[in-house]
Amino acid sequence: MELAKHVLIVDDEDHIREIVQVSLDIVGKLRVSTACSGKEGLAKAEAEQPDAILLDVMMPDIGGLAIFQQLQDNPLTRHIPVLFLTAKVQLADRHAFLTLGVKGVIAKPFDPLQLANQVSAALGW
Amino acid sequence: MFHILATGLPDEVVFWLEQRLGNVSVQTTQHGKGALETLARQEWSLLVLGPNLDHSSALGVLNSISREVKFARLPVVCCLDKSQQRSLTEQLVRQFGATHALTLPFNQEELAQKIASILGFPAPVRETPGQQEHRATTTAVGEVWQRFKATIQNRIAILEQATVALLDGRLDENLRQNAEREAHKLAGSIGVFGFPEGSRLAREIERLFETGTPLDQARTLRLSELVMSLHEELEREPFPREFVSSSGQEAPFIVVIDNDRGLYEWLPLDAAARGFRAEVAPSAAAAKVIFSHQRPDVLFVSLTCLGNPEERLALLVELNSHSRPVPIVVLAEDDTLVARLEATKLGGQRFLLKPLSLAQLLETASLILRRLRVSEMKVLAVEDDPQTSAMLRATLEAQGFRLTILDNASAFWEVLEQVIPDFLILDIDMSSFSGVDLCKVVRSDARWAGLPVLFLATHVDTDSAHRIFAAGGDDFLKKPITTPDLIARIVDRIERVRVLLDTADTDSLTGGITRQKADQILNRLFPLAKRYQQPFSLALLALDHYQQQKDQYGSTVAKKVLRRLGELLLRTFRAEDVVIRWGENQFLIGAYGMAREDGVQRVAETLESLRQEKFIASHEIYFQATFSAGVAQYPGDGIDLLTLSQTAEEVLTQAQKAGCNRVLPAGWQQQPIQNADVVLVDDDESLAGLLLHALDTRGYHTQWLRDGQAAVEALAGNRPQLKARVVLLDVGLPSLDGLSVLRQLAQPGMPQQARVIVLTARSTEEEMLEALELGAVDYVTKPFSMPVLMRRIRRELRK
Numbered sequence: 025m026e027l028a029k030h031v032l033i034v035d036d037e038d039h040i041r042e043i044v045q046v047s048l049d050i051v052g053k054l055r056v057s058t059a060c061s062g063k064e065g066l067a068k069a070e071a072e073q074p075d076a077i078l079l080d081v082m083m084p085d086i087g088g089l090a091i092f093q094q095l096q097d098n099p100l101t102r103h104i105p106v107l108f109l110t111a112k113v114q115l116a117d118r119h120a121f122l123t124l125g126v127k128g129v130i131a132k133p134f135d136p137l138q139l140a141n142q143v144s145a146a147l148g149w
Numbered sequence: 150m151f152h153i154l155a156t157g158l159p160d161e162v163v164f165w166l167e168q169r170l171g172n173v174s175v176q177t178t179q180h181g182k183g184a185l186e187t188l189a190r191q192e193w194s195l196l197v198l199g200p201n202l203d204h205s206s207a208l209g210v211l212n213s214i215s216r217e218v219k220f221a222r223l224p225v226v227c228c229l230d231k232s233q234q235r236s237l238t239e240q241l242v243r244q245f246g247a248t249h250a251l252t253l254p255f256n257q258e259e260l261a262q263k264i265a266s267i268l269g270f271p272a273p274v275r276e277t278p279g280q281q282e283h284r285a286t287t288t289a290v291g292e293v294w295q296r297f298k299a300t301i302q303n304r305i306a307i308l309e310q311a312t313v314a315l316l317d318g319r320l321d322e323n324l325r326q327n328a329e330r331e332a333h334k335l336a337g338s339i340g341v342f343g344f345p346e347g348s349r350l351a352r353e354i355e356r357l358f359e360t361g362t363p364l365d366q367a368r369t370l371r372l373s374e375l376v377m378s379l380h381e382e383l384e385r386e387p388f389p390r391e392f393v394s395s396s397g398q399e400a401p402f403i404v405v406i407d408n409d410r411g412l413y414e415w416l417p418l419d420a421a422a423r424g425f426r427a428e429v430a431p432s433a434a435a436a437k438v439i440f441s442h443q444r445p446d447v448l449f450v451s452l453t454c455l456g457n458p459e460e461r462l463a464l465l466v467e468l469n470s471h472s473r474p475v476p477i478v479v480l481a482e483d484d485t486l487v488a489r490l491e492a493t494k495l496g497g498q499r500f501l502l503k504p505l506s507l508a509q510l511l512e513t514a515s516l517i518l519r520r521l522r523v524s525e526m527k528v529l530a531v532e533d534d535p536q537t538s539a540m541l542r543a544t545l546e547a548q549g550f551r552l553t554i555l556d557n558a559s560a561f562w563e564v565l566e567q568v569i570p571d572f573l574i575l576d577i578d579m580s581s582f583s584g585v586d587l588c589k590v591v592r593s594d595a596r597w598a599g600l601p602v603l604f605l606a607t608h609v610d611t612d613s614a615h616r617i618f619a620a621g622g623d624d625f626l627k628k629p630i631t632t633p634d635l636i637a638r639i640v641d642r643i644e645r646v647r648v649l650l651d652t653a654d655t656d657s658l659t660g661g662i663t664r665q666k667a668d669q670i671l672n673r674l675f676p677l678a679k680r681y682q683q684p685f686s687l688a689l690l691a692l693d694h695y696q697q698q699k700d701q702y703g704s705t706v707a708k709k710v711l712r713r714l715g716e717l718l719l720r721t722f723r724a725e726d727v728v729i730r731w732g733e734n735q736f737l738i739g740a741y742g743m744a745r746e747d748g749v750q751r752v753a754e755t756l757e758s759l760r761q762e763k764f765i766a767s768h769e770i771y772f773q774a775t776f777s778a779g780v781a782q783y784p785g786d787g788i789d790l791l792t793l794s795q796t797a798e799e800v801l802t803q804a805q806k807a808g809c810n811r812v813l814p815a816g817w818q819q820q821p822i823q824n825a826d827v828v829l830v831d832d833d834e835s836l837a838g839l840l841l842h843a844l845d846t847r848g849y850h851t852q853w854l855r856d857g858q859a860a861v862e863a864l865a866g867n868r869p870q871l872k873a874r875v876v877l878l879d880v881g882l883p884s885l886d887g888l889s890v891l892r893q894l895a896q897p898g899m900p901q902q903a904r905v906i907v908l909t910a911r912s913t914e915e916e917m918l919e920a921l922e923l924g925a926v927d928y929v930t931k932p933f934s935m936p937v938l939m940r941r942i943r944r945e946l947r948k
Contacts, residue, residue, distance in 0.1 A: 032656070034680070037338065039335070039338065040338065040341065042293045042490045043293055046286060046290060046293065047286055047290070050282055050285045050289060051286055064286070073450045104679075109339040111336060118415065128415075128418050129415075130418070131422065132337035132338070132340075132420070133336070133339060133341045133345070133348045134340070134341060134422070135340070135422065136286055136287075137283050137286055137287070137339075137424070138421060138424050141400065141421040142422050144421070145417040145421035145426075146421075
């Protein structure tokens with residue numbers, strides 16, 4: 025039996041982390057771990073080696089973009105696909121994200137009933 | 150324990166059935182002799198002829214059974230291929246009254262329900278795994294909401310503080326930025342709890358607090374309204390019904406055939422956000438492969454991608470192999486008649502112009518899928534048996550249909566017009582009135598031509614089946630009726646009807662001919678014209694300044710103009726002519742056996758009628774409308790419908806460029822001012838106004854001379870300033886009378902090109918004779934009728 029895929033959610037808001045967990049678990053049948061800050065996110069990414077990272081763009085300690093950069097710079101984490109979670113979804117921003125190498129952008133607020141589908145669609149799962 | 154014999158049913162379905170129903174034991178057998186022997190061996194409760202059985206075998210079994218008296222009451226469930234449904238159903242019904250039919254594609258749940266209902270035990274509708282997951286998720290999210298509700302409400306409190314400060318005039322920069330930040334966070338969070346409207350409100354609040362937005366009185370009030378609405382929103386139940394109703398069922402599958410890679414980069418992701426699944430195919434061939442595995446719920450096709458006709462045909466064949474028609478949206482690079490014709494050939498339900506955004510595409514898909522969703526379907530049922538009514542109510546309302554039940558026919562027509570149902574159910578066995586008669590009445594009105602009618606019957610024999618179809622019924626169901634049966638029949642029918650209709654507007658604007666139907670008719674008539682060497686005219690009309698009218702008076706009013714134009718066209722043209730709405734503000738007319746000139750006349754008459762009309766925009770505001778048109782004819786202006794329509798379109802553009810408000814024939818050319826088709830020599834201003842306007846409307850180049858002297862100077866001599874094909878010459882002219890003018894024009898040695906028609910109020914025989922003697926070709930006395938004069942002028946112009 026195939027092991028469920030593992031997603032790491034990095035977001036400073038408690039309820040967002042909880043709902044992502046609930047949604048990806050029940051609908052997506054995915055294993056979810058959480059990080060509440062950029063620093064914690066980077067550490068967990070390296071340690072746990074998730075199959076994908078869901079990253080909030082606007083966080084207080086380090087911005088999502090900087091975190092993404094650091095993930096890319098680290099040889100242990102650069103292979104992990106990253107999806108941005110953001111309230112800003114202008115086309116221009118999206119293109120910018122894409123050029124950076126982000127695998128997809130999920131708009132906030134997201135529909136918890138569709139989140140798992142969005143993740144699968146973006147990652148080809 | 151019920152014993153069921155099944156043939157033509159896959160083993161896994163047999164197994165599944167036993168699990169699903171519980172108290173049945175299903176035995177399978179080979180068809181043919183094997184089935185009959187097994188049948189004879191013991192008592193069976195029911196026989197299933199499954200989807201793997203071909204028709205002749207099925208009929209073979211049924212035939213044999215029908216010969217044995219002991220099988221007369223054996224219920225048989227038979228899976229039918231839709232394409233043969235009607236004839237096969239009739240046949241089955243004729244011979245085997247106890248048969249129940251299920252249509253393909255085979256749905257095992259439907260079969261289970263059918264079996265359960267025939268055998269008389271309940272089989273409750275099961276939730277799909279998808280629905281279960283969604284319910285679990287919303288419950289879990291609900292729990293999270295309970296814990297975070299207070300935090301969120303505190304954030305809103307900050308917004309309130311800021312709003313109050315603003316109203317008091319003491320909002321400082323700090324507070325404003327704070328409020329903006331909180332609103333931003335709320336916008337991103339609230340929707341996640343199942344309050345999408347809340348997020349929208351928060352976003353608007355964020356925008357209002359943005360630095361740089363001047364907060365005047367109006368905006369301040371708006372802010373306080375928004376904050377209040379936000380509070381209210383959070384008091385509601387999370388996950389409003391519209392949120393949930395799309396979930397739990399299988400995700401709608403969208404396919405796009407287009408080779409524009411860049412546009413569709415984000416499609417799968419964006420589609421998933423709306424609960425859709427989407428795939429892009431770069432060519433028709435690639436799409437065909439996709440369709441062979443799964444039927445799309447909506448198909449977008451780019452015209453540039455369907456190069457050759459074979460590809461298109463292959464695609465359409467593949468699409469039509471599915472049991473339910475697929476709504477198609479055509480994506481075109483530009484909006485031309487040619488593109489629209491291509492779109493119609495593809496069976497396109499909608500027409501979208503590129504460039505377009507993914508959001509637009511998905512929104513269109515949503516719109517189409519929404520229309521197909523059950524909760525918007527209205528069903529009207531006429532049923533006087535309380536038990537059946539109760540069943541209908543329980544079944545249909547539980548599924549979300551908007552149901553109206555009538556138990557007698559007296560108010561039928563009023564209710565029909567009021568409800569405007571998508572579907573009509575009639576019971577054939579009603580005591581006080583006949584369902585069949587009601588059906589005939591409904592079908593006699595063109596408005597209800599597309600309304601699907603389903604009959605319910607306890608007992609159906611050949612006669613009643615014939616009566617049902619003869620009266621215009623589409624289908625019938627034998628009681629007892631199962632939920633999936635009924636639902637499937639209804640949804641399917643309504644889908645078919647909706648996919649066939651372009652938009653509701655089109656239908657009502659042109660007396661019921663849909664674009665597809667019109668295209669069919671045109672494609673039939675045109676070859677006839679070729680074969681019998683008849684002319685065929687194609688006219689394309691466009692309302693002038695339609696966009697301005699929409700902007701100024703609103704689209705409802707603008708549509709009234711369209712509607713009226715449609716009516717006038719239908720009146721002016723013959724019953725056999727095709728008149729259809731074409732694009733937003735255009736009409737297309739196809740007339741078999743009509744020459745271009747006649748076409749121009751009729752369209753011009755319509756234009757003149759339209760000009761007379763006054764449209765009311767609102768209280769005491771009136772406006773008038775005009776259109777431009779081009780008329781092309783086969784033979785001469787095109788060798789087939791496509792080139793003919795291209796020509797018509799070109800001429801329409803010419804008419805618009807020449808100043809609108811006119812009808813031009815193909816081949817019309819702007820003439821220099823010295824070349825006139827008709828020159829009017831008359832001092833009567835009102836006559837001139839009328840006549841010249843009528844001529845201009847038809848594209849004739851005209852000139853007006855007011856006295857005899859001017860006429861001689863312009864027209865006479867061997868190098869006249871003005872060349873005319875027809876001259877309308879009034880006898881009673883100032884400075885020089887008409888006959889004198891005529892004498893000058895008739896000088897020997899003068900190139901006599903113009904054909905002169907003499908107009909006069911007096912009518913002495915002498916004058917008449919003299920005019921004719923001088924070379925006038927015709928003589929018309931005033932007052933004359935405009936149509937008569939026009940006809941004479943046209944006759945002369947032809948020569």
